[in-house]
Amino acid sequence: MFTDIETFQQTLVASGLPPVLSGRHDSGEFRAGIVARDLGPLKLIELVTPEGECFRDARCARADDEELWQIDLVTRGLARVEQGRGTADLGPADLVLIDPARPARFASTASTHVTMLVPRRELRLRPRDAARLAGVRIKGDRGPGALVSSLARDMARSLTGFRAGEADRSAAAVIELISVALEAQLGDARPGPDEALRDRILGYIEARLSDRDLTPASIAAAHHTSVRRLHKLFQDQPLTVAALIRQRRLERCRADLARSDRTVAAVAARWGFADPAHFSRLFKATYGYNAAALTSSSRAQTVKAPTARPGEDGGVHVIER
Secondary structure: OEOOHHHHHHHHHHOOOOOOEEEEEOOOOOOEEEEEEEEOOEEEEEEEEOOEEEEEOHHHOOHHHHHEEEEEEEEEOOEEEEEOOEEEEEOOOOEEEEOOOOOEEEEEOOEEEEEEEEEHHHHOOOHHHHHHHEOOEEOOOOHHHHHHHHHHHHHOOOOOOOEHHHHHHHHHHHHHHHHHHHHHHHOOOOOOHHHHHHHHHHHHHHHOOOOOOOOHHHHHHHOOOOHHHHHHHOOOOOOOHHHHHHHHHHHHHHHHHHHOOOOHHHHHHHOOOOOHHHHHHHHHHHHOOOHHHHOHHHHOOEOOOOOEEEOOOOOEEEOOO
């Protein structure tokens, strides 16, 4: 258990959380704890904190934070999160989406909460939807929000024994549930013509990822529009059309390699990569490890997740892998 706020803040950053600056804290003895675990690209951090306030401003900005979304879940106590035009008053089981790259303010009673850090490339949340959702309470007692809330609470202390492929696939399932909960929060507003066309194009791309001839030009022709108009439809999205195709193909390859006995070349060819050498370089550049690491010969190796050990005073401390 941490009893010094400066050490606690340093450990917060070391655990992967975007940094915050201290505001008001309970005048009593400061006691806080951290447990951090990884599940594939998903990071979960459980925090025990005293009553107090903290905030994030331009001084906290880090380039890496622009690649993440932060979802906070309260499991004990009460909290308030302010970001943009949103103010979320949270009770146990409630969630809130936070953009780590933007200013935010936090206040809470003595509480326990779980933070999930999700790569933006995995969640694929549209900028205008993120602006509507940031700092808004997502009820954790009903619907998909309740499912995410329950799962995150249990995962924070039970992420052990996963192989590499299992961790990635499990993380993808959790991220999909988060996406469903965020979409439910947005409601059933009817999309405009451009949004409806873009959704049809996204479905078209998903259905034809294995087609080597899938290109922006072929997609535009199939939808009776120009390539220029196609690119304009995606100009406010996280990825261009070509980059989206490449990313989704890589994700399919990674999933196939983790759960089948096919060779790297066979899996690459199945999902539209004609040149195995080019695929291998692209895979390594994207994920940081070789595609062959997910083949059957290496899947037997268990990937050790970070663990936490009890402190001498009964608290918990992060142990890095």
